[in-house]
Amino acid sequence: MDAAAKSAVRIPDTSRHRPYWLSPAEARLVAADGVGIHAAYLPPQQADAKVAVVVAHGFSGAVERPALQRAARVFARRAGVITFSFRGHGRSDGLSTVGDREVLDLDAAVAWARTLGFETVVTVGFSMGGAVVLRQAALHGGVAAVAAVSAPARWYYQGTVPMRRLHWVVMKPLGRVVGRIGLKTRIDPNEWVDVPIPPVDAAARVNVPLLVVHGDADPYFPLDHPRSLREAAPDSELWIEPGFGHAENAAPEDLLERVSAWLTSHA
Template sequence: METTASAATHRRVGRLRRMAISATATLIMLLVTIYLGISTYAASVVTLPQRDAIVSTPADFGARFDEVRFPARGGDVEIAGWYLPQPETSRAVILVHGKDSSRSTEFQGRFSEFAAQLHKRGFAVVMIDLRGHGASGDARFSFGLAERRDILGAVDWLITQGFRPGSIGVLGVSMGAASAIGATAEEPAIGALVADCSYADIRPLMERHWTKASGLPDIFLPSTLFMGRFVLGMDLTTAQPVREIDDIAPRPVLIIHGDADAFTPVDHGRALAAAAPEAEYWEVPGAGHARSYEVDPQRYVERVANFFAHHLGR
């Protein structure tokens, strides 16, 4: 009897153990599924850009402009822009806004003012909306990996308008600056670059802002980046302008960064400058993120205009 009872007890314990293992495995699979599901959703949501309404145009500051549209290089999306023609010059500058901004709203709504100032100093100007922003075609943002093709599309368009390689400059702000670094490294027709408050490497910036941007704890960042490869078809962590900027040499680069930038700390600007020892570096005292123009508009315009005037082919 004791042997029979012991065997029965042993079988019951075995069944309970198997049930516990099965329940644990099911729970783990459920948690992994939920974890990956949330990560996939987060990858989908956090890569959707915001579209800003137009707050001003170059005409508000005395500059005539034309509405233009052209394909990004590769033809995957149509880019909207404003073209400020300048018959007296053979030099053009492409202005590129940052994430969740536009050709109108960058520089706290003063991008048109800045463009008009460059125009008055003798430059033709193209102001573009990056993909997924403003009036350009729908797309997710990729921290400059795809957006560089929007800038290259603007370069291609300017060449069709008669501008020669080497006579085209680019000024980018924030993600626009990171995109511009990649575009300039890739395209020798770009004669000079101004990069304002670019990140050096997107990964530490993601880690810095992840919880605020997504509403999720840090544990979801690695899986969201992993699932982002399927959502976007690219690895966002490869957005590393610091690895590309030295490829621009010997063409001139001006790096601008505010020392009070709380979004992309000034260490990023210093890292870019260290990676490109031939570049000019201008650290603006008291300037926050994308606010160097706001701190001293006249000095900003003079510094940028003189840089392009000196380096772009006539």
């Protein structure tokens, strides 16, 4: 390791969630089960911002993906932004459990936001990440507001062609090879032993402001999914966005800006 590289790495702290730095803007977190999680921090453009937004990407996303970086830049207009790669994605360790143990990854990112000096932390998740932010808020808490974008309401849904393809990727050996090579996503070959609480049941347990956002052109999950989430959480807010497709890849800048404004105003 050359001198420049050494100067960018600090000795790991032994406390549970405190990271060691990979660069001034990136760190390696450790989830509660010991999995290493690659995370990045984007400072707020407003010097007096007091809120941190932790962004949970969709399946096959990662810190390096342009769509996630674009979303982070929009959120940074109002808040500090933490992005991270779920286990099995990008430069994080481990294998994807497709929404189950990913809650621990989000916990680590929320904890890191607090070590950066933000007392108020909110979360926004896209697709699989939307399911994870719902489950994390319901089961572990510690966040002031939640936005779930393009999230499923229930597991094992195969009512659309894209979801049938995704199930093939996750459930079949050849599909997992395609996931690893084509999608850069390493998937756990073991099925869930205990089925995680479904997102719709988690939504009913969320006791902080909740925003559900979905596109009427979503090719993965039809509108009964967001409507089910809304019905489960009567105090939540539901936005059905005309022409919007699926998750961070399709989210227009004006929608990201409105989600950011909602999160920071409800924190």
